[in-house]
Amino acid sequence: MSSPIMKASGLEVHQATDVTDSQITLEADVVVVGSGAGGAVAAYELARQGKRVIILEAGPYVPSKAFTEDFTDSLQTLYQDHGGQANSSGDLLVLQGACVGGSTVVNGCVCFRTPDFILQDWQRDFGLSELTEAELGPYFDEVERNLSVHDNGEHEIARHGQVIREGARKLGWSTKPLRRNIRQCGLTGHCLSGCKTERKQSMLVTYLPWAQAYGAEIYADTRVEKVLTEGGRASGVEAVVTGQDGIVVASLTVRAPRVVLAAGAVQTPVLLLKSGLANRSGQVGKNFACHPSLLVAARYPQPIYPWRGALLGVHIDEFMHPDKGGFILEDGGFGIVEMTMLAEPGTGEPFMEYMANARDLAGLVTLIHDHNVGTISWDGERKQIDYQLSEADFPSMKRAIKAAARLHLASGATEVYVPASDRRIIRSEDDIDDQVDSLENAPQHLRMVSYHPQGTCRMGADPLQSVVKANGETHDVAGLYVADASLLPTSIIVNPQITVYALATRIARQMA
């Protein structure tokens, strides 16, 4: 490829359009696969230590000024499989970013630290005795400082958050402002389409330019196909550079004694499976968890304008601990496309009525602490995501729907739409048990969305039960590391970006 070209946002990126050779070979101290939460942070930390770092990113480089604030466009340009990535039964949409900056470019900015009760599970069940709250605290402090994480101010709680907060107060439920990584939020509500004004502190505008300032090089449009080893140690990767038309324009090899996989919890295990590496435990691709979410929308007697103001304002943490229910509710705004894609709008007349009243809708997003029951596999040609909500998790899902319905009603809603295929409507407290208890845990019954795939290369002390050690290195292959959401041995119930940033920082520091 030719020399990097200075792009509008200030990030220098090699792209398929720059390619002049059909075979490219590069050398580095560390090659990082994926430029999202884990990859960008690891790259910055390693470059800062003086390592020659190359970052390979399968997705395109889309500078912020090219973001359109139109969700249908963004799905095409910024998301994995153009927003169509789903489980094999088609009832779970698995959303991931696939562009320079990864999912952090399109995420909702919500920031939570890993709850201590989750870390305690990891210490007890996976031998991760090092990963205590005291050990991770300084990493959380640091990434939160770097990314301007703060409690939403009053002006960042939109109308939908205000009504929900009032309802929670009536019910006596604990509600808190969400924390977000954003500077002077423009309150446009377009987070899921990327932040045009670069207020969201995604990797695109923070750790990637910082890594580049220390000499890291970024290659977009470059999909890693195989991890290379020599004498049982990692020795680099093979990749293909693909233009926007899908045509391969070059093959690219990076020779490096250290390889960091940060391609996300779906692609990292696929890469290991394709490479036939690090799977002595048989756990690569197993243990997929995803916080299957529902968008429970409700109609209010007054205008809410769910597309106005900050996307996410407050959350209900009353039921977070598994002993108290094992779920959280986040108030969520949405635009017209998200309204139909993520909720259950019905068809025909009901659809027309739902959309005609769009102005009066508010939404609650449910997150549950699901078990790691899914699998990512590779059949030689394509990946497959097998995930069905487990019977053990169905009660938490139902508890979350009931709580969302109760909260909407207490907040003044007149109709609550259960996102089930037979589109159930709750109009009073008396309807809640009837409508929710009769839901079935069957394929295609609930419209689920995952924003948080996790767990497919889990960390642990036992090489026969886990893929990666607590320091991020795989048990089986020296010099091969994982630094993304695939590490998390259990689902963490809360939005995971801060956990990924903190773990990636720790892994890179220990590696350096």
Ligand SMILES: Cc1cc2nc3c(=O)[nH]c(=O)nc-3n(C[C@H](O)[C@H](O)[C@H](O)COP(=O)(O)OP(=O)(O)OC[C@H]3O[C@@H](n4cnc5c(N)ncnc54)[C@H](O)[C@@H]3O)c2cc1C
């Ligand atoms: C719509 C949406 C909203 C979200 N909202 C929140 C939120 O509010 N708060 C929160 O905490 N979390 C949120 N998340 C989740 C959060 O962003 C992710 O948990 C986090 O970014 C995961 O980091 P990662 O490094 O594992 O993967 P990613 O950030 O997804 O990065 C992986 C990167 O690797 C690239 N890649 C994949 N395969 C290859 C390959 N073979 N070769 C090279 N590159 C490859 C991908 O294109 C991608 O860019 C959201 C996610 C989405 C999709």
